[in-house]
Amino acid sequence: MGDKAHAHPGAAGGVPAAGHPSAVRNVVLVGPSGSGKTTLVEALALTAGALNRAGRVEDGATVSDHDEIERRRHRSVQLSLVPVAWDGCKVNLLDTPGYADFVGELRAGLRAADAALFVVSAAQDASSVAATTRAAWEECALVGMPRAIVVTHLDTARTSFDDMTRICAEAFGGEDPDAVLPLYLPVLGPEGADGHAPLTGLTGLLTRRILDHSSGERVERPPAPDQEEPLRAARDRLIEGIIAESEDESLMDRYLDGEDIDVATLIADLERAVARGSFHPVLTAAPAAEGARRGIGTVELLELITRGFPTPLERTPPVVTTPSGKPRPAPVCDPDGPLVAEVVKTSSDPYVGRVSLVRVFSGTLRADDSVHLCGHGLDATGHAPRPCHEAEIRVGALTSPFGSRQHAVDRCVAGDLACVARLGGAETGDTLSPAGDPVLIEPWSTPDPLLPLAVRAHGKADEDKLSQGLARLVAEDPTLRLEQNPDTGQVVLWCLGEAHQEVALERLRSRYGVQVDAEPHRVPLRETFAGRAAGRGRHVKQSGGHGQFAVCEIEVEPLPPGSGIEFVDKVVGGSVPRQFIPSVEKGVRAQAARGLAAGHPLVDVRVTLLDGKAHSVDSSDAAFQTAGALALREAASDTRIQLLEPVCEVSVLVPDDYVGPVMSDLSGRRGRVVGTEQSPGGRTVVRAEVPEIEVGRYAVDLRSLSHGTGRFDRAYARHEAMPPQVADRVRAERADGSPGA
Template sequence: MGDKAHAHTGAAGRAATADRPSSIRNVVLVGHSGSGKTTLVEALAQTAGAVNRAGRVEDGGTVSDYDEIEHRQQRSVQLSLVPVEWGGYKINLLDTPGYADFVGELRAGLRAADAALFIVSAAQEADAVAGTTRAVWEECAAVGMPRAIVVTHLDTARTSFDEMTRVCGEIFGGDDPDAVLPLYLPVLGPEGPDGHAPLTGLTGLLTQRVFDYSSGERKETPPSDDQHAPLQDARNRLIEGIIAESEDETLMDRYLGGEDIDIKTLIDDLERAVARDAFHPVLTAAPAGEDGRQGIGTVELLDLITGGFPTPLERPLPAVTTPGGALRPAPSCDPDGPLVAEVVKTASDPYVGRVSLVRVFSGTLRPDETIHVLGHGLTDPGHEPRPVHEAEVRVGALSAPFGKQQRALTSCIAGDLACVAKLGGAETGDTLSAPEDPLLMEPWSMPDPLLPLAIEAHSKADEDKLSQGLARLVAEDPTMRLEQNQDTHQVVLWCLGEAHQDVALDRLRTRYGVQVDTVSHKVSLRETFAGPSSGRGRHVKQSGGHGQYAICEIEVEPLPPGSGIEFVDKVVGGAVPRQFIPSVEKGIRAQAARGVAAGHPLVDVRITLRDGKAHSVDSSDAAFQAAGALALREAAAETRIQLLEPVSEVQVLVPDGYVGPVMSDLSGRRGRVIGTEQSGAGRTLVRAEVPELEIGRYAIDLRSLSHGTGRFDRSYARHEPMPPQLADRLREQQENTANGA
């Protein structure tokens, strides 16, 4: 790192390729929105020679040109792949959205990668860095994924590399801040009118050489006299940090004994420590200039990726089972082994159709071969995934994306990634394997979408296309859930946030040609009797011809919550003939399902049939059904009907500093806090029961309240009586809506 040859090994216009897993590096870029991930990817591509000096690909676009929605919304909304070559290695750069609503794309990037670059803007507040990236850092730590940190935007006024390095050590270092240390110090030019000095180069702490970019090209020079003191302090700390993580137990004793450890040993130990996730170097980078100047720090970063990050051979692969659930040995990353691959992302191209981004874990994927596609499908939260779709399909063309271009590939070996066109009905998360030995990979975790979006087709023409468009939308994005609510008769898209909703509506309109209208989301209310009552249903029509005759008398009494509808027959003396007792029950249950007051299903009552009358000729099944329904409506008119609202059990995980505001906010939503408990260092889990009417937008409100650091999940607990004043207000709103007010 710092003493290697740096010839451009990529070639603009040619797809980067790899002939063995050891020459592949899969790296995901993680960071807050606006931290500079996409700009850094473009700079790395230019330094690697994958684009021309102006940072453009052949069609005049850039490597980040991927989705029209991203251009319209002015933000990254999906995972994109940019493959480059450097020093004989193929590097797959996976650029992820930084906005919290698109965490599903981030999780897909983590699945496809073997190492992560955390991009931190020096212009950000420390709280923003901690809130948006610590959770992802902990996810990577849990699976032992190697990580490095890149500080950007040092060319912004009032920024400090030293301060940001200190913040990163506190946030990411945990109990060992010396495991998060810089490899290079920034070299600053003369101060400008705003008092800020621009970044002109880097000083390598191990090599003690300055890499000067001020001319537009990277030039190596010795450090000046005024650079020696800060260099030595930082260098000594770095060497001690490397030696502390060294696998050579004698190295520390030799160093403390005064031995001058040679640079090659230190670099080798550093690379091994990074690869096994024991050390997290901090680097800095600045984008390429519009005049074609090379991006600062890009060479050093590419060297770190190829020298310090692991190959696919070194990363453990996800667990694999048969379609029946039997555990199989984890596949090895062998191009000659059995095929095991996974769809990590699904997108739609206006010309090609559905395009799948595939990570090959074992074997080799080739065009025109027949493979088995097996998917987990959708599952309810808390339940194990279950295969619900599988098929044998023929592999279409393989390609490597580069901006809007797709560069053809002849194969994709184990450890590599490629785009596959027309892969049948394959969805994100599906496993690809050999037809003679179908396999299923363990799914990666996805957040549960908790923000509802109720939609209606704008016109009859849109209605015909809506179901297909929604099905394709959900197949592409596993963080989106479709619900056809049987109680409210609404079509609901559950999303992760407002930006996620905007993208869903945009895709429906532009990709699938479906115009929809958004409507207020309704929760599933219930009705019950507040007290006992009775009713008489009389359905008599005898004006000529075959008449209708049925009379029944019922008593209704409330039951404990969760009892449902209980029907009891206590007719004596045959007042209602036996063959019509089921008819009365059917009519009562049908009316209960429609509701008796505000149109919500009736629950938790016992309905007893006491008496009635029949006619030897005019009585019928239909007549007694109608009489039963009338009797229930009359009983409802004689007492107070209570509205029941659904209550959810909510679990909110937040840093300790936000526990008070969160609990206060939940109380303001008519919530009952059940308790709190510690959940890891500095985080608290708050448990509460909250009416669903009050948490429709909680996904947005919690993000604002906790500065993006909190997350929650919810599950249905029960229905409870709604406060009378709120129930009256709801009834008034329904009446106004029904009257067209």
């Protein structure tokens, strides 16, 4: 953009609260793991004056001071907010994890932001523009969110800015690659013996000026003669791209007639095109070198953010309803309007407790305000029921975060972000609104977690804390789903991937002091009779006083799948008194629920009561229940018991290049491919029916098979007979005490 000097009042100690939405810029950083997002945030904070040259503010905090888990793993696993001040604006930088397992944090960042910086590393190959990054780009495109691209790591050996720009144009440009063009060209120093050429500055294409950082300071100078030709070619293409997006239809004719378009006009049109989301400039940036006051490209990036990215006033507001679901008018970004705010992230602080990051869409949030807190009854996928909750609460202290530190602010106006401590039972995705006029914001979409993690308390002391710790964990992270499986009795956390599982377990231990053990996830199997069989149950005991006497004879036959258990009475002559026939049925059903051969519930059989005996004194309800159970067990010993396993309907969406490997892999999982269909963007949906026991780790395996480009969903279809060799293995595992299937 322009090359003027800027004041940067982002002094150590925090950025003041914004006074009006027009002075706020909310920007989310998106990119694959290792692309340098957090380093870029630190470089921008240093340039804006929020950090000193040692990378710290006066109280010792740094941008990367977030979480012990992140420090141990050397990877961002959660959304973090770093506010800086530049050119009279408060810039909220939202740093998101780049790993696919934490896409829920990315979605929260997209919800909180009004524009996006896509960060890609020149040191990585084309695959670094990963599937999650492309998916996020498509999501931004659907809602018209403005986007720019930042290329990092150009100071690494054997990197090419031109190659990376071409890759980004192919990945993000869609049908219009000329909408993805560089604003600046990198200036590289002499190449060393290792192939390393240091980044020493930038060439401004519109201003025709070199921004030289070789001395440690940002100095402007004209281009050298050997730099003129590449500058001219790139500048002409950029100008044509800007003019193509201009609202002034005469500009193209003037340009084609040879008129030298004024730089101020081009910059104004560029800023409008960026704000509309129709043009996506490519920039480069690098952290400050030793002794330098600013990083390379950071001033230009802050200029783009403050001048080219939209204010919250220009954002399309989210859909709101009443808590009962009736439509309400969309919120207006007005500090004086009614309060509409959303909890975009929930975390726990060991000293403060639960901390909620809140985006205000309308009105002004102040400490000690009384507000209505409302949460959804379903998660964003609609799959897992979550408790619907409403409460009138008082807002605690408002703060602005910087790393692990919190700086107090007096208010948060429409369009801004702030942290609120002890916000009642607030969960991620909850809505804050006026106490007398509550509304509910439509939730953002999150992927369905499909990787199960069965957990149990490590010891007696952990049992009491386990349920509370799991509830808090799920409240913080909408991409976790908690299930108490009634068939297996297991407590199951459904996650997005293995890293997601590991972080969940670490948080249980470190935040909530709950030690848990992971155990193999068990699939709910069923049993049925393979053929007709008969059984006789005789329960006779005499030990003084009233005895116990009951005899019953039954016949069992298999039924079609889905029939459940039928009980038929064919007793004649009163051999079993009428009052004890329900007792026999109760005993049969109780034994069926406990299972026969492998301890799984019995289904799809008809049990017919044929005959029996009773005693006028010693027969009882309990005696005939026991006799019914004994008869069913004897019948089971007279025939083969068939194990039934659940079968899932699986839909896999992958690029066309991976259809063959995916279909082959599904067949290897005993799956039956039932069809394929084309999907937009050169992708195919593969539909198959696969035993659930074979897709327990499919979330991980599909990611590896498709290089991160595939995704799937599944739904229960029915139970089917398990092949004998698999059934024998399951029975052997149960006999050995293994928790297996």
